[in-house]
Amino acid sequence: MAETMRLLCEEHANLAKLLYVLERQIETFNAGGQPDYDIVEGVIGYCLSFPELCHHPKEDLVFRKLMAIDPAAADGMEDLEAAHEELAALTRKFASTVHRVLHDPGAQRLAFARVAQDFLYLYRRHIEMEETTFFPAALKALGPEDWAEIDAQVSDPDDPLFGARVEKRFAALRQEILDLDRADIEGGE
Ligand SMILES: [Fe+2]
Ligand SMILES: [Fe+2]
Numbered sequence: 001m002a003e004t005m006r007l008l009c010e011e012h013a014n015l016a017k018l019l020y021v022l023e024r025q026i027e028t029f030n031a032g033g034q035p036d037y038d039i040v041e042g043v044i045g046y047c048l049s050f051p052e053l054c055h056h057p058k059e060d061l062v063f064r065k066l067m068a069i070d071p072a073a074a075d076g077m078e079d080l081e082a083a084h085e086e087l088a089a090l091t092r093k094f095a096s097t098v099h100r101v102l103h104d105p106g107a108q109r110l111a112f113a114r115v116a117q118d119f120l121y122l123y124r125r126h127i128e129m130e131e132t133t134f135f136p137a138a139l140k141a142l143g144p145e146d147w148a149e150i151d152a153q154v155s156d157p158d159d160p161l162f163g164a165r166v167e168k169r170f171a172a173l174r175q176e177i178l179d180l181d182r183a184d185i186e187g188g189e
Pocket of ligand 2: 059
């Protein structure tokens with residue numbers, strides 16, 4: 001498998017973990033508890049940076065190549081670049097809602113729950129669409145030379161959450177992910 005596609009799949013697996021972490025925080029909140037805002041802000045901070053700067057642009061590259069090679073593949077597929085813009089706008093809305101909740105917790109409970117659910121739903125739906133429609137279409141249409149051309153254009157910086165060096169602002173989130181991974185392994189034994 002081409003390096004870019006391998007990275008995209010790995011990043012989807014990481015994003016799925018991140019969304020699960022967020023879902024747990026939303027459940028705590030909906031049950032009347034206090035979410036860990038360091039973790040919630042970590043999820044948002046990460047989604048505003050790495051996927052925006054590295055994940056979606058790689059997909060846009062593949063999408064443009066797919067459209068050039070096989071325009072019919074777009075039939076029934078939503079416009080990926082527009083979908084990424086929609087995701088980015090929702091992520092910014094979620095970030096500003098969380099910012100307001102931190103300053104006025106009582107008044108913003110409903111807004112937080114609604115925007116958080118929208119964010120979770122849209123992100124998961126987007127990933128599912130890509131894995132069931134976009135990725136298979138790209139794998140079918142693009143040949144080794146196309147992938148080599150795409151791979152040559154990709155040069156991502158290190159992932160600041162899932163990479164070897166974790167940024168300080170993501171420390172609580174990284175720990176939560178490690179704890180969940182460990183609980184998963186122990187639960188599966
Ligand atoms: Fe995407
Ligand atoms: Fe994706």
